[in-house]
Amino acid sequence: MRRVKLERISALGRDPWGHRFDDHQPIHDVRALEPHVPPKDEAGHQPPGPVARIAGRVMLRRTAGKAIFLDLRDWTGKIQVFCGKSQVGDEHWALLQEMDLGDLLGIDGTLGYTKTGELTIFATKITFLGKSILPPPEKWHGLTDVEQRYRNRSVDLFSNQESMSAFLSRSRIIAAVRSTLGAKNFIEVETPTMQAIAGGAAARPFVTHHNTLDLELYLRIAPELYLKRLLVGGMERVFEIARVFRNEGISTRHNPEFTMMECYQAYGDYNSMMDLTESIFTAAIKAVDGQFVRPLNGRSVDFTPPWSRWTYSELFLEHVGCEIHDTVAVASKAFAKGFDTEGVAHDVLVSNLFEEYVEDALEGPVFVTDYPASLCPLTKRKTTDPAVAERFELFVQGMELANAYTELNDPILQESLFRNQLAGQKAEDSMAKMDHEFIDALKHAMPPAGGLGIGIDRMVMVLLDKPSIRDVILFPLLRPKGQDSASAEPLESENRPEPKSEFEGM
């Protein structure tokens, strides 16, 4: 039926798909013209107000004989449009008969009030900018099915304004992260997404293959080792907003590809990074709504800096109830909790107990500092206590939002720690390999440095109070919905002829 209307619109000499539509105003700006709308005269008549030209999607329609009320929405807001037959003329009135919910229209008219006092554009001209030949979702409930919202994001965005506003906020948050770093003289760089050795974090990588080089490549699990090479090269402050890929489970807090901001500051340390983290969050909050006391999961979190800072061992003592170095007490606590303690290293038990007792109890925002050195091999130890690493993590309601270190720049120690780490790995994880080129780079001397990583998706979740990471990633990974499961034919890539490089030079 909607397709029939396409032809009728063409028959009226109009293009249902529209063309360039210059000088239209964002609906938000049009609404801001309200003070310029002249008051009604004694007879209750509305003199014409400011001229307006908008483009938007028809969300709602109310017909009343020879008048039609439309609610038009663009990405800045919504406004009512009045179309009266005598006001728009027969030609445009005929066009309006072919209009459906979901269509994109351009409207020229003047601003004024209706009898009921609603700010309205009184249309004089209607332009089709895009005919929707699929019906939009139900006008009141919209798309509520979560699967549909993730799978069919186009429809979700135009029918659920809170979804649109979340992604607009995400964009502003990322812009705030960029400008904060830029203002502190960090430069933005791009490092390889495809890496021969996927290093810089403990995670399983995705594997891919380069045909011409016949090379196994991995999608990066972190940009870290490349950013540090830049420190060696003399780029003293670098950052990357990096998409990283980890071949692991999916949950409300994990998507296989996600966005991480990593930055490195030469001649700094983890304390510099704590201050920087507060600056970044402060700028991001100002970019969203400026409210430092924010709702989160039905509770409230106060982001007003400075945030509290506690050492790992202080928190361990407080929540677990024994000294971190008390081997016997730790083992008995772990055993009481039901952990397997047989032959498990003391530090592993400590780490498990910490995760079990402490992390969930951290309302935050709180910096947890000074981790046991054995848990973080890429970190410089404290000069006063070599068993403690200069590292912090930022927690909010038990969720880890940021992770920072005083980076290890001793290539000899780094290499031996790498070897120890690799020696302890299961065969399954043997993809991890020694990155000799990275070690060689360090041998040219990397400045002492602070390094910081912030999980952008989680940061957005927390600032916008979204319970699932899928609410802040436009296109989260979902299983492809097979039309019929038989179409999932086995890939015989081995036998397939090499595709010709049709995109050479692109």
Add this chain to the structure above:
RNA sequence: GCCCCUUUAGCUCAAUUGGCAGAGCAGCUGACUCUUAAUCAGCGGGUUGAUGGUUCGAGUCCAUCAGGGGGCACCA
């Protein structure tokens, strides 16, 4: 990978102990130049996720499979 829940019209949802698959919105036809999820009258709309089983009879019970959600595990 394991456990629980879920899948009915384009969308949002009903359907009693197993007994003719329904409503609202959207759509179509008509009325109405100030409506606010407009209203009023009429009409059309379905492989109940898929396959098999039990039964005189399955949306409902059973099995398998698929998608999705939540939790656990893996993982920062």
